[in-house]
Amino acid sequence: MGAPRTGDDVSWKQPIDSGETPDAGGTYDAIVVGGGPGGSSAAGYLAMEGKRVLLIEKETWPRDKICGDAVGGKSLSHVKRLGVKEHLESTPHFRVTGILFSSPKGHSVRVALPEEDVARLEAGYSLPRQQFDHILFNQVQTLVRDAGGAIIQGGDVRDVLYDDGHGGADPGEGSQSARHAKGIVVRIGGRKGEERTYYASNIIGAAGYRCPVAKSMVEETYGEEMVDRDHYCAGYREYWRGVKGCEANVGDIEIHFVDTVIPGYFWLFPVSEGVVNVGIGMVMSLLDKQKKKLKLLQHEVIHEHPLFKDRFADASMIPGTGKGWQLPFGSPRKKASNQPRRSSANGVFLVGDAASLVDPFSGEGVGNALVSGEMAADHILNGKTPDAYQDALWAALGPELTNSFRMQKMSRRAWLLNWFVGKASKKPAIQEMMTEMIASKEAQENLHSPWFMFKTLMF
Numbered sequence: 001m002g003a004p005r006t007g008d009d010v011s012w013k014q015p016i017d018s019g020e021t022p023d024a025g026g027t028y029d030a031i032v033v034g035g036g037p038g039g040s041s042a043a044g045y046l047a048m049e050g051k052r053v054l055l056i057e058k059e060t061w062p063r064d065k066i067c068g069d070a071v072g073g074k075s076l077s078h079v080k081r082l083g084v085k086e087h088l089e090s091t092p093h094f095r096v097t098g099i100l101f102s103s104p105k106g107h108s109v110r111v112a113l114p115e116e117d118v119a120r121l122e123a124g125y126s127l128p129r130q131q132f133d134h135i136l137f138n139q140v141q142t143l144v145r146d147a148g149g150a151i152i153q154g155g156d157v158r159d160v161l162y163d164d165g166h167g168g169a170d171p172g173e174g175s176q177s178a179r180h181a182k183g184i185v186v187r188i189g190g191r192k193g194e195e196r197t198y199y200a201s202n203i204i205g206a207a208g209y210r211c212p213v214a215k216s217m218v219e220e221t222y223g224e225e226m227v228d229r230d231h232y233c234a235g236y237r238e239y240w241r242g243v244k245g246c247e248a249n250v251g252d253i254e255i256h257f258v259d260t261v262i263p264g265y266f267w268l269f270p271v272s273e274g275v276v277n278v279g280i281g282m283v284m285s286l287l288d289k290q291k292k293k294l295k296l297l298q299h300e301v302i303h304e305h306p307l308f309k310d311r312f313a314d315a316s317m318i319p320g321t322g323k324g325w326q327l328p329f330g331s332p333r334k335k336a337s338n339q340p341r342r343s344s345a346n347g348v349f350l351v352g353d354a355a356s357l358v359d360p361f362s363g364e365g366v367g368n369a370l371v372s373g374e375m376a377a378d379h380i381l382n383g384k385t386p387d388a389y390q391d392a393l394w395a396a397l398g399p400e401l402t403n404s405f406r407m408q409k410m411s412r413r414a415w416l417l418n419w420f421v422g423k424a425s426k427k428p429a430i431q432e433m434m435t436e437m438i439a440s441k442e443a444q445e446n447l448h449s450p451w452f453m454f455k456t457l458m459f
């Protein structure tokens, strides 16, 4: 397999011309709030079927997105169907062939991604989200406009309008589930900008972990909890150059369960051309119990840990890239009326981080954002209700999210990690099992079979 091409295309560093801001008061088949992977997926799939969509993004491209930048195999069928796979692959990226795990004791095990997937270019990449999101959004804004829809960049959605006459404010007892969303209010042109209203019978909330549509629905319409710190993760990332062992454009991404970071992990995800996304993540309720902030924990790992200090000795951080953000996990919640959290109401569909769908073990959320965007579009296209969407979403993603939550809880125990990674580093059968588990949902089921686990770990 050759190295990925690293051509001269730097279009993702340029602004995107997405046309005139539409006149206030317009009505659409759907309004999509947020132009990340979830919103782009929903808007793209709707537009491909001829629906008139208004896609609203708060930022103006080019824009950064704090992330680990790994795009897993689950995402690739969507980037293909949305028409950007070839374009993405013609730009600089790191092609992932395996994942290297290390335990607190410093043992390591390499899990190869399935060779057939790597050979077919279906295994996964890592590349800066600025680049990934730009290429996807640019494609989708063309699809949307070709289908008669419109785009707003620099549009901050402030409120959701309902048919009972209320804005996003608490409608009072009794009316919660009956009211139907009918539009949104967006502020254009910064803090003192003009507010405009647009209407649609379908509103898709795709604005990430602080999505105004999600807040309006979860907190104000239903009076339920939006942020559960047992199921939210804090993440911090920096970009570095010159980290030893991360020079190539093809190879492994690295996940390290470092003693000072448990419960949580430290990652090194090369993104090509010698640049590495270096970060750290921890469940927020567990971080609350730590005295140190993630930035300081990461600094100590880089400069003091015996596994890393030499690798970073000649490396330098790219200035201005140290930033934190939150990951709303999709782990099942004890108190919630819907799992992982409510993602539907009359006329409202939530997708991606707005629906709290990040994998609670790996921290991956791009794949589930793309998947849920497609599912929301499919429900709208086929006249199915948002509640049916909520049920279908958990039926599709619930088993793997539940499984990942079990793995996350196991990974909080240093002794278990030491024992497991120590075993796995010596036993090819365990490495093969892990490769299978990354590749297929059926193989993940094996995790629930005590006999299978016992046999694989012990013999």
Ligand SMILES: Cc1cc2nc3c(=O)[nH]c(=O)nc-3n(C[C@H](O)[C@H](O)[C@H](O)COP(=O)(O)OP(=O)(O)OC[C@H]3O[C@@H](n4cnc5c(N)ncnc54)[C@H](O)[C@@H]3O)c2cc1C
Binding pocket: 033, 034, 035, 036, 037, 038, 039, 056, 057, 058, 059, 065, 066, 067, 068, 069, 070, 071, 072, 155, 156, 157, 158, 206, 207, 208, 209, 210, 211, 212, 234, 235, 236, 237, 279, 324, 325, 326, 327, 351, 352, 353, 354, 358, 363, 364, 365, 366, 367, 369
């Ligand atoms: C530190 C960190 C590391 C991560 N690493 C990985 C990884 O390696 N791989 C992976 O798959 N996932 C990773 N994730 C998770 C991943 O970033 C998210 O799950 C993913 O971005 C979700 O996509 P989304 O479209 O739902 O939301 P977002 O990507 O957050 O997009 C939301 C969009 O909505 C816009 N918006 C916000 N507010 C408004 C508003 N009021 N009006 C209009 N627009 C608005 C935002 O500007 C943004 O463009 C990581 C997350 C973090 C924080």
